Amino acid sequence: MIDSDNKMLEPLTKIEKVNPSPFLFSKIEQRIKEEAINYISNKWLVAASISLIILFAGNSFLLNKEIGSKTKNEINLIEAFQLNTNNQLYNE
Amino acid sequence: MKEIQIKEIYDYHSEMVFNLCLNYLQNEHDAEEVTQDVFVKIFQQIDSFQQNSSLKTWIYKIAVNQCLDFIKAKKRQKRFGFLFSITDNTEHLNDQDFNHPGVLMENKEATEHIFKQINQLPHNQKTALILKTMDELSQKEIADIMNISVKAVESLLSRAKANLKEKLN
Numbered sequence: 001m002i003d004s005d006n007k008m009l010e011p012l013t014k015i016e017k018v019n020p021s022p023f024l025f026s027k028i029e030q031r032i033k034e035e036a037i038n039y040i041s042n043k044w045l046v047a048a049s050i051s052l053i054i055l056f057a058g059n060s061f062l063l064n065k066e067i068g069s070k071t072k073n074e075i076n077l078i079e080a081f082q083l084n085t086n087n088q089l090y091n092e
Numbered sequence: 093m094k095e096i097q098i099k100e101i102y103d104y105h106s107e108m109v110f111n112l113c114l115n116y117l118q119n120e121h122d123a124e125e126v127t128q129d130v131f132v133k134i135f136q137q138i139d140s141f142q143q144n145s146s147l148k149t150w151i152y153k154i155a156v157n158q159c160l161d162f163i164k165a166k167k168r169q170k171r172f173g174f175l176f177s178i179t180d181n182t183e184h185l186n187d188q189d190f191n192h193p194g195v196l197m198e199n200k201e202a203t204e205h206i207f208k209q210i211n212q213l214p215h216n217q218k219t220a221l222i223l224k225t226m227d228e229l230s231q232k233e234i235a236d237i238m239n240i241s242v243k244a245v246e247s248l249l250s251r252a253k254a255n256l257k258e259k260l261n
Binding site for chain 1: 115
Protein backbone atom coordinates (compact mmCIF):
# COMPACT_ATOMS: atom_id res chain seq x y z
CA MET A 1 0.00 0.00 0.00
CA ILE A 2 2.69 2.48 1.08
CA ASP A 3 4.90 1.37 -1.81
CA SER A 4 2.16 1.93 -4.35
CA ASP A 5 1.43 5.37 -2.82
CA ASN A 6 5.10 6.27 -3.04
CA LYS A 7 5.26 5.13 -6.66
CA MET A 8 2.17 7.15 -7.50
CA LEU A 9 3.67 10.29 -5.95
CA GLU A 10 7.17 9.67 -7.27
CA PRO A 11 7.07 12.39 -10.00
CA LEU A 12 6.32 14.96 -7.31
CA THR A 13 9.40 14.03 -5.29
CA LYS A 14 11.60 14.70 -8.33
CA ILE A 15 10.56 18.35 -8.54
CA GLU A 16 13.56 20.59 -7.97
CA LYS A 17 13.56 23.71 -5.83
CA VAL A 18 13.60 26.93 -7.81
CA ASN A 19 14.94 30.32 -6.78
CA PRO A 20 12.66 33.30 -7.38
CA SER A 21 13.71 36.01 -9.82
CA PRO A 22 16.46 38.30 -8.45
CA PHE A 23 14.20 41.28 -9.21
CA LEU A 24 11.35 40.00 -7.07
CA PHE A 25 12.51 41.72 -3.90
CA SER A 26 12.72 45.13 -5.57
CA LYS A 27 9.19 44.60 -6.95
CA ILE A 28 7.98 43.79 -3.43
CA GLU A 29 9.74 46.87 -2.01
CA GLN A 30 8.12 49.01 -4.69
CA ARG A 31 4.69 47.60 -3.85
CA ILE A 32 5.16 48.20 -0.14
CA LYS A 33 6.09 51.82 -0.87
CA GLU A 34 3.10 52.29 -3.17
CA GLU A 35 0.71 50.80 -0.64
CA ALA A 36 2.14 53.03 2.10
CA ILE A 37 1.48 56.09 -0.09
CA ASN A 38 -2.06 54.86 -0.78
CA TYR A 39 -2.57 54.32 2.93
CA ILE A 40 -1.44 57.88 3.70
CA SER A 41 -3.69 59.34 1.01
CA ASN A 42 -6.60 57.28 2.33
CA LYS A 43 -5.93 58.71 5.79
CA TRP A 44 -6.00 62.23 4.36
CA LEU A 45 -9.20 61.44 2.47
CA VAL A 46 -10.92 60.30 5.67
CA ALA A 47 -9.66 63.38 7.56
CA ALA A 48 -10.88 65.70 4.79
CA SER A 49 -14.31 63.98 4.71
CA ILE A 50 -14.70 64.31 8.48
CA SER A 51 -13.70 68.00 8.36
CA LEU A 52 -16.23 68.66 5.60
CA ILE A 53 -19.00 66.92 7.54
CA ILE A 54 -18.18 68.94 10.68
CA LEU A 55 -18.08 72.16 8.65
CA PHE A 56 -21.40 71.41 6.97
CA ALA A 57 -23.08 70.42 10.24
CA GLY A 58 -21.75 73.53 12.03
CA ASN A 59 -22.84 75.76 9.20
CA SER A 60 -26.37 74.40 9.09
CA PHE A 61 -26.61 74.66 12.89
CA LEU A 62 -25.58 78.33 12.84
CA LEU A 63 -27.91 79.05 9.95
CA ASN A 64 -30.86 77.47 11.76
CA LYS A 65 -30.05 79.41 14.91
CA GLU A 66 -29.86 82.66 12.97
CA ILE A 67 -33.17 82.05 11.20
CA GLY A 68 -34.80 81.23 14.56
CA SER A 69 -33.58 84.45 16.21
CA LYS A 70 -34.58 86.49 13.16
CA THR A 71 -38.18 85.22 13.39
CA LYS A 72 -38.26 85.99 17.10
CA ASN A 73 -37.02 89.54 16.48
CA GLU A 74 -39.61 90.06 13.78
CA ILE A 75 -42.42 88.91 16.09
CA ASN A 76 -41.19 91.26 18.82
CA LEU A 77 -41.13 94.13 16.36
CA ILE A 78 -44.65 93.40 15.08
CA GLU A 79 -45.97 93.24 18.62
CA ALA A 80 -44.23 96.42 19.66
CA PHE A 81 -45.53 98.50 16.78
CA GLN A 82 -48.85 96.62 16.47
CA LEU A 83 -48.31 96.12 12.79
CA ASN A 84 -50.82 94.49 10.51
CA THR A 85 -49.60 91.06 9.61
CA ASN A 86 -52.16 90.07 6.98
CA ASN A 87 -51.44 90.39 3.29
CA GLN A 88 -54.22 92.78 2.38
CA LEU A 89 -52.92 96.04 1.01
CA TYR A 90 -56.00 98.17 1.68
CA ASN A 91 -58.19 98.26 4.70
CA GLU A 92 -61.78 97.56 3.86
CA MET B 93 9.98 47.89 10.36
CA LYS B 94 13.59 48.33 9.34
CA GLU B 95 14.59 47.60 5.76
CA ILE B 96 17.36 45.24 6.93
CA GLN B 97 14.84 43.09 8.81
CA ILE B 98 12.57 42.97 5.77
CA LYS B 99 15.46 41.83 3.59
CA GLU B 100 16.45 39.24 6.18
CA ILE B 101 12.97 37.73 6.33
CA TYR B 102 12.76 37.76 2.54
CA ASP B 103 16.16 36.13 2.04
CA TYR B 104 15.39 33.40 4.53
CA HIS B 105 11.86 32.53 3.37
CA SER B 106 11.52 33.59 -0.27
CA GLU B 107 12.55 30.24 -1.74
CA MET B 108 10.12 28.38 0.52
CA VAL B 109 7.21 30.69 -0.36
CA PHE B 110 7.97 30.77 -4.08
CA ASN B 111 8.22 26.98 -4.34
CA LEU B 112 5.02 26.47 -2.36
CA CYS B 113 3.23 28.89 -4.71
CA LEU B 114 4.73 27.11 -7.73
CA ASN B 115 3.56 23.72 -6.48
CA TYR B 116 0.14 25.12 -5.69
CA LEU B 117 -0.42 27.09 -8.90
CA GLN B 118 1.97 25.35 -11.33
CA ASN B 119 2.61 28.56 -13.20
CA GLU B 120 5.77 30.63 -12.76
CA HIS B 121 4.13 33.97 -13.48
CA ASP B 122 1.25 33.33 -11.08
CA ALA B 123 3.63 32.04 -8.41
CA GLU B 124 5.71 35.19 -8.66
CA GLU B 125 2.61 37.37 -8.35
CA VAL B 126 1.36 35.49 -5.29
CA THR B 127 4.84 35.51 -3.70
CA GLN B 128 4.75 39.30 -3.98
CA ASP B 129 1.32 39.38 -2.33
CA VAL B 130 2.56 37.09 0.45
CA PHE B 131 5.55 39.26 1.32
CA VAL B 132 3.59 42.50 1.13
CA LYS B 133 1.12 40.97 3.59
CA ILE B 134 3.92 39.67 5.83
CA PHE B 135 5.58 43.08 6.04
CA GLN B 136 2.26 44.82 6.66
CA GLN B 137 1.27 42.43 9.44
CA ILE B 138 4.63 41.52 10.99
CA ASP B 139 4.04 43.89 13.92
CA SER B 140 0.83 42.03 14.80
CA PHE B 141 2.53 38.63 14.57
CA GLN B 142 2.07 36.93 17.92
CA GLN B 143 4.67 34.34 18.66
CA ASN B 144 2.12 31.59 19.37
CA SER B 145 3.50 29.77 16.36
CA SER B 146 6.86 29.96 14.63
CA LEU B 147 7.50 32.59 11.98
CA LYS B 148 7.83 29.80 9.39
CA THR B 149 4.37 28.40 10.26
CA TRP B 150 2.86 31.90 10.14
CA ILE B 151 4.42 32.56 6.73
CA TYR B 152 3.22 29.18 5.44
CA LYS B 153 -0.33 30.03 6.61
CA ILE B 154 -0.26 33.33 4.74
CA ALA B 155 1.16 31.69 1.62
CA VAL B 156 -1.47 28.91 1.55
CA ASN B 157 -4.29 31.43 2.06
CA GLN B 158 -2.94 33.72 -0.66
CA CYS B 159 -2.73 30.78 -3.09
CA LEU B 160 -6.32 29.82 -2.29
CA ASP B 161 -7.49 33.41 -2.73
CA PHE B 162 -5.66 33.62 -6.04
CA ILE B 163 -7.29 30.42 -7.33
CA LYS B 164 -10.73 31.68 -6.23
CA ALA B 165 -10.17 35.05 -7.92
CA LYS B 166 -9.01 33.34 -11.08
CA LYS B 167 -12.09 31.11 -11.16
CA ARG B 168 -14.30 34.15 -10.65
CA GLN B 169 -12.49 35.97 -13.46
CA LYS B 170 -12.91 32.95 -15.69
CA ARG B 171 -16.63 32.80 -14.95
CA PHE B 172 -17.11 36.42 -15.96
CA GLY B 173 -14.38 36.36 -18.59
CA PHE B 174 -16.84 36.27 -21.46
CA LEU B 175 -18.18 39.68 -20.38
CA PHE B 176 -14.70 41.20 -20.57
CA SER B 177 -14.10 39.62 -23.93
CA ILE B 178 -17.22 41.33 -25.31
CA THR B 179 -16.24 44.78 -24.09
CA ASP B 180 -12.48 44.56 -24.24
CA ASN B 181 -9.93 42.95 -26.52
CA THR B 182 -7.08 42.76 -24.00
CA GLU B 183 -6.29 39.49 -22.34
CA HIS B 184 -7.47 39.30 -18.72
CA LEU B 185 -6.29 35.84 -17.80
CA ASN B 186 -2.87 34.33 -17.88
CA ASP B 187 -2.54 31.12 -19.75
CA GLN B 188 -3.53 28.23 -17.58
CA ASP B 189 -0.62 26.32 -19.15
CA PHE B 190 1.46 24.16 -16.93
CA ASN B 191 4.67 26.08 -16.42
CA HIS B 192 6.65 24.72 -13.50
CA PRO B 193 10.39 25.47 -13.83
CA GLY B 194 11.25 22.90 -11.14
CA VAL B 195 10.00 19.98 -13.24
CA LEU B 196 12.62 18.26 -15.33
CA MET B 197 11.88 17.85 -19.02
CA GLU B 198 11.77 14.05 -18.87
CA ASN B 199 9.22 14.11 -16.02
CA LYS B 200 7.09 16.89 -17.42
CA GLU B 201 4.28 14.77 -18.83
CA ALA B 202 3.89 12.53 -15.78
CA THR B 203 4.10 15.47 -13.36
CA GLU B 204 1.63 17.55 -15.34
CA HIS B 205 -0.81 14.63 -15.34
CA ILE B 206 -0.55 14.10 -11.59
CA PHE B 207 -0.91 17.85 -10.90
CA LYS B 208 -4.08 17.93 -13.01
CA GLN B 209 -5.58 15.29 -10.73
CA ILE B 210 -4.29 17.02 -7.57
CA ASN B 211 -6.01 20.22 -8.69
CA GLN B 212 -9.32 18.38 -8.67
CA LEU B 213 -8.97 17.41 -5.00
CA PRO B 214 -10.71 19.44 -2.29
CA HIS B 215 -8.49 22.35 -1.15
CA ASN B 216 -7.66 20.93 2.27
CA GLN B 217 -6.60 17.58 0.80
CA LYS B 218 -4.51 19.35 -1.84
CA THR B 219 -2.83 21.55 0.79
CA ALA B 220 -2.01 18.63 3.06
CA LEU B 221 -0.64 16.57 0.15
CA ILE B 222 1.55 19.37 -1.20
CA LEU B 223 2.95 20.25 2.21
CA LYS B 224 3.69 16.60 2.95
CA THR B 225 5.10 15.31 -0.33
CA MET B 226 6.76 18.38 -1.80
CA ASP B 227 7.64 20.54 1.19
CA GLU B 228 8.36 17.44 3.29
CA LEU B 229 6.78 18.90 6.42
CA SER B 230 5.86 16.77 9.41
CA GLN B 231 2.22 16.08 10.20
CA LYS B 232 2.55 18.29 13.28
CA GLU B 233 3.78 21.21 11.17
CA ILE B 234 0.97 20.68 8.64
CA ALA B 235 -1.55 20.56 11.50
CA ASP B 236 -0.24 23.90 12.84
CA ILE B 237 -0.39 25.52 9.41
CA MET B 238 -3.90 24.27 8.68
CA ASN B 239 -5.18 24.85 12.23
CA ILE B 240 -6.35 21.25 12.59
CA SER B 241 -5.31 18.25 14.67
CA VAL B 242 -2.59 15.79 13.67
CA LYS B 243 -5.27 13.09 13.37
CA ALA B 244 -7.19 15.26 10.93
CA VAL B 245 -4.04 15.72 8.85
CA GLU B 246 -3.53 11.96 8.81
CA SER B 247 -7.07 11.44 7.62
CA LEU B 248 -6.78 14.20 5.00
CA LEU B 249 -3.61 12.65 3.62
CA SER B 250 -5.04 9.16 3.39
CA ARG B 251 -8.21 10.48 1.69
CA ALA B 252 -6.11 12.57 -0.70
CA LYS B 253 -4.00 9.56 -1.66
CA ALA B 254 -7.07 7.34 -2.09
CA ASN B 255 -8.81 9.94 -4.26
CA LEU B 256 -5.69 10.49 -6.29
CA LYS B 257 -5.23 6.78 -6.84
CA GLU B 258 -8.82 6.51 -8.02
CA LYS B 259 -8.38 9.43 -10.42
CA LEU B 260 -5.09 8.14 -11.80
CA ASN B 261 -6.38 4.62 -12.46
